[in-house]
Amino acid sequence: MEIGPIWRTMLRNKSSYVLIALQIAVTMALMVNAIAIIQERTRLMGRPTGIDEDNIFTFNSTGFDPNMDFQALVAEDLDAIRNHPGIDNAVMTNSLPIRNGGWGQQFQTEPGTDVESVGTGIYFVDEHGVDTFGVDLIAGRNFTSTEINWFDPESDDMWPSVVIVSAALAESLFPDISYDEAVGKTAYVNSVEPITIVGIVKTLQASWPSWEHIENASLVPQKRGATSARYVVRTEAGYRDEVIPQIEKMLAESYKGRIIRNSKTMTEVRNDAYASDSAMIKLLFFVVSVLIAITSLGIVGLASFSVTRRTKQIGTRRALGATRPAILRYFLLENFLISSVGVATGAILAVGLNMWMVQTFNLTPLAWYMIPSAMLVLWLVGQLAVYGPARRASFVSPAIATRTV
């Protein structure tokens, strides 16, 4: 079509087009990488913790009565909670997945101090832990009640001899066998204390949402604490919100030497865990929208100016036989060429920026479809932005050719 002369015209007027092409390029580079970050964050936020998030809540019981019998109180509390209507199960533990704070430990497959080890999040639970968390036990067995003991700081033998691990942890400990074959294997904790893997759960995340080995977590059969207990409660589906105040009230009244506080649903835990990511996603969306808006305005401005400046030329073209659609097409095509230069440059910038971010921030490389999609979007934005001025151009009267000097 008219690409040849339009292109040559642009080359003779480079300065007016280079800036807008550059703006498109920068918009594209930032847009692509912002969306890549959004995708990455969304993916991280979307990972399941492995527990029954919709029906779980947690709270603290903090004792202040010096004469309190803590172990008896925990037993009574758990009994009362488990028997409360609408409750599925309950357990005392130290933390929850993605709660931003918990217990960590190194496991290794050979005893010794110079042996390579694998990090894992630890949840101390009793035999109700698997059911309360709602984790999916895919190999081996749950703890038996006889395996559960109170932690005794006086004892030499401090660490329980059995453990249930996440499939991911089993695979990092024993990369050469499948996770179900890890049942019965021995690992070592604190360098030398042997622990036997008795069960594998499909998914259980550790307590730190940004930890790179977040999928490594273990359930350890032990009760710990002296004055303060964290309870995790799983309700029957749909009862969570109505049950929370009932449980709080019940426990507060059952024993006055403690306070019940910090109750939080797992939904809130998740929102807190990813609050900054959510904010980041919103911010990036905003930035991308603003960039696109500014670029569109730039295109509209340049095109309007160009139509005004070329009014006589447009009239002359009309006089020489250009139809209105031909004039419209001229400006759309011109914009398409500017955009093409912009998105081609933008593609290079985007990939460069991404490579730098992959190195610096451990971001995953761009998905293959990101560049072509961004090109399409920006081409479309350009065409939409230029349509108004181009339409105005198409209504320039051919009489302009003889009427202006």
Add this chain to the structure above:
Amino acid sequence: MLNMKDISKVYRTESVETHALRDFSLHVEEGEFVSVTGPSGSGKTTFLNVAGLLEESSSGIYELDGRDVSSLNDNERSRLRNEKIGFIFQSFNLIPELDIFDNVDVPLRYRGFGNAERKKRIERVIDIVGLGSRIKHLPSQLSGGQQQRVAIARALAGEPRFLLADEPTGNLDSEMAESVMQLLESINAEGTTIVMVTHEPNLAQRARRNIYVRDGQLEEAVPDLQVAAAL
């Protein structure tokens, strides 16, 4: 070729009505060279614009090449301009960002000719106007006379039946004006019908037929062009 009957053209703005043409009737035969003179503001350009389908008349009948053009839509008028009419403007109206070749190419692209056909035509008309060596030059690198010759080449490239020129020598010194005039005469000698608006009596006189416009109305066969131009 061109047949106007009782054409009128009224420009309306909020406050004024200008009757730029009134009951304007004119018949131009195929192959004629008609000069149009008249005082400034008398309606010469308006006549040319209506004749060249750049503007529609307010009333009257206009037949171009035997065809009533008053009912044509914008696209059809554009196509007719492109195929049948060549325009030459006082200020040349070359496109400043395009070189000579691309300028002459403009109407040919709208015509939809292929590459080879366009190239052949462009080279031929640029040769006719004697600018073969300037084909890659920009308009700004040419003198006024040369620019007008490029514009004539552009008007000729589509091989129109009908050439309309609005003061084609108005921006040129007498020497350049003479060369442009000679070019138009030779084009007319080849058979192209020409209607030329001019202020210059000695050029007008060289046309085979002279018409005079005053107050939007036609006064044919002005006896003394010198006097007419002075009005």
